[in-house]
Amino acid sequence: MAQLNVDLVAADRKIWSGTARAVSAPAADGEIGILADHSPVLSVLEAGTVRITGVSGEKIAVKVTGGFLSVDSNQVMLVVDDAEVLDASAVSGH
Amino acid sequence: MAGSQRVYKQRIKSTQSLKKMFRAQELIAASRIGRARARSAEAGPYAQAITQAVSAVATHSTTRHPLTSERTDTNRVAVLVVASDRGMAGAYSASIIRETERLVERLTHEGKEVALYAAGRRAVTYYTFRHRELAQSWTGGSDAPTADVARDIADTLLEAFLAPADEGGVGELHIVYTQFVNMVTQRPRVVRMLPLEVVEGVAPAGQHDVLPLYDFEPSSEAVLDALLPRYVRSRIYSCLLQAAASELAARQRAMHTATDNAEDLVRMYTRLANQARQADITQEISEIVSGADALAAS
Numbered sequence: 001m002a003q004l005n006v007d008l009v010a011a012d013r014k015i016w017s018g019t020a021r022a023v024s025a026p027a028a029d030g031e032i033g034i035l036a037d038h039s040p041v042l043s044v045l046e047a048g049t050v051r052i053t054g055v056s057g058e059k060i061a062v063k064v065t066g067g068f069l070s071v072d073s074n075q076v077m078l079v080v081d082d083a084e085v086l087d088a089s090a091v092s093g094h
Numbered sequence: 095m096a097g098s099q100r101v102y103k104q105r106i107k108s109t110q111s112l113k114k115m116f117r118a119q120e121l122i123a124a125s126r127i128g129r130a131r132a133r134s135a136e137a138g139p140y141a142q143a144i145t146q147a148v149s150a151v152a153t154h155s156t157t158r159h160p161l162t163s164e165r166t167d168t169n170r171v172a173v174l175v176v177a178s179d180r181g182m183a184g185a186y187s188a189s190i191i192r193e194t195e196r197l198v199e200r201l202t203h204e205g206k207e208v209a210l211y212a213a214g215r216r217a218v219t220y221y222t223f224r225h226r227e228l229a230q231s232w233t234g235g236s237d238a239p240t241a242d243v244a245r246d247i248a249d250t251l252l253e254a255f256l257a258p259a260d261e262g263g264v265g266e267l268h269i270v271y272t273q274f275v276n277m278v279t280q281r282p283r284v285v286r287m288l289p290l291e292v293v294e295g296v297a298p299a300g301q302h303d304v305l306p307l308y309d310f311e312p313s314s315e316a317v318l319d320a321l322l323p324r325y326v327r328s329r330i331y332s333c334l335l336q337a338a339a340s341e342l343a344a345r346q347r348a349m350h351t352a353t354d355n356a357e358d359l360v361r362m363y364t365r366l367a368n369q370a371r372q373a374d375i376t377q378e379i380s381e382i383v384s385g386a387d388a389l390a391a392s
Contacts, residue, residue: 009139011241011331028312042147043311044320068320070147070308079143079324081245 002036003055008062008078015062015083022053023076025069032069040072049086050078061086099374102367106360113356119182120349123342126237127277130339133238134274137335141328148325150308151318159315160256161322162290165266168259170207172229172251173197174287174330176271176337177214179236183341184348186272186280187216193282194270201268209254209264213247213334229254229262237338244331251330252323255288271333272340278347280340287329290322 006023008016023034026048032041045067052060067080175194177187194217198208209229212218214236221228230250235243257263267288273281310317 007139007143009143011137011140011244011328012133013136014139028316032311040308041311042150042308042317044316066320067324068147068317070143070150072150072308077143077147079140079147081324082241 002074004034004036004074004076006052006076006078008050008052008080008083010080010083015080015085016052016060019055020052020076021055021057023078024051025078026050026064027069034071034076036074038071038074041070043069045069045078045080050080050083099367099370102363102370106363106367109356109359109363113353113360116349116352116356120346120353123346123349127339127342127346130238130335130342131274134332134335134339137241137328137332141332144321144325144328148321151310151314151321159318159322161252161288161326164289165255165259165263168263168265169205170209170259170262170264171201171266171268172209172211172254172264173201174211174247174251174267174269175213175217176269176333177212177217177220177236178337178341178345179215179233181216182348183345184351186341186344186348187214187220190270190272190282191217191220193284197268197270197284206266209262211247211251237341239331239334239338241331244334245327247334248323248327248330251288252326269330269333271337272344274336274339274343277343280343285333287326290325 003019003021004023006016006018006020007014021035025032025034025043026046028044028046032043034041045064047065048063050062050064052062054060062080063084063086064078064080065082067078069079070077173194175190177190181187194210198210201208210221210226211229212221212231213233215233218228218231218233232243232247251267254262254264255267266286269285269287271283271285273283275281
């Protein structure tokens with residue numbers, strides 16, 4: 001099954017990076033959900049919560065203050081101004 | 095001649111304590127460079143992502159944006175100087191100010207009116223001492239800039255760029271900062287930030303096959319509206335980070351030289367003090383001998 005490669009970066013650091021099954025983010029026109037093989041999209045993000053479901057089903061929630069999102073051939077790039085990880089136990093990396 | 099011996103001893107002492115300070119500054123700067131460069135590297139993914147997105151929008155839409163179009167209604171231009179808060183960094187601040195002066199002169203020559211924005215106490219004091227007007231200034235934390243400061247600076251400058259001409263709007267934005275090439279080379283650099291030349295930031299074609307046809311949410315204008323200010327912020331942040339790393343590298347080098355010079359001075363003064371002591375002894379002996387001679391003769 002195809003997976004999403006997700007990168008969540010803030011202005012001064014990388015917040016989260018890894019593979020995921022689904023990503024949901026607060027887009028300008030309402031919540032946007034992304035699964036594998038989503039069509040390329042570039043969207044503005046509002047303040048809200050980004051939810052990432054990892055490949056093994058773990059859930060990560062990150063509070064963001066706005067930014068943008070780009071999806072392109074299963075590469076999801078979430079660029080946010082400031083972020084706060086709500087579920088610290090599931091964070092990979094640092 | 096005991097006086098000159100005492101003077102040399104004092105000088106040796108004061109030079110030695112100066113040397114300790116130089117050494118401490120050198121070590122502090124050296125330990126902070128690593129952190130400054132790490133911070134610069136951490137900001138990398140964000141800058142990369144944003145540049146990629148901007149070039150994607152630029153290649154897929156023909157939308158004109160105020161930030162990318164030239165302004166002809168005003169001849170005011172903004173110049174942002176990024177200098178340090180403290181000295182003890184050799185020619186770091188001096189060379190950045192010299193570069194700025196050159197740029198200001200060139201712009202004035204072209205018939206433009208320059209509005210100066212300064213970051214770093216050194217630049218601020220330079221201009222206030224000469225009674226030159228600063229549109230705005232930021233001080234503190236020049237060796238460890240935060241994203242918040244960068245955002246504040248970027249927002250102020252963007253606001254000036256988007257303001258109407260009669261309210262102090264500016265038509266261009268130039269940034270003078272020091273580019274960190276490596277530990278021994280830091281180069282003062284002038285970049286024209288606004289109006290944006292997106293072409294410059296476009297990722298080379300062929301590296302990523304063909305850029306995909308994006309859907310824009312909610313619209314390409316809105317996406318550009320959100321992207322471009324962030325792009326400017328990220329560029330300014332990276333300028334500040336480079337300047338911070340350069341400042342620390344310059345400080346480390348300057349303090350290293352100062353420590354070496356202090357060592358040289360201590361060595362020289364020690365030699366002079368020894369000479370003076372020897373001269374004192376010789377004189378004392380000759381006095382005693384001539385005294386004894388005089389006594390024996392009488």
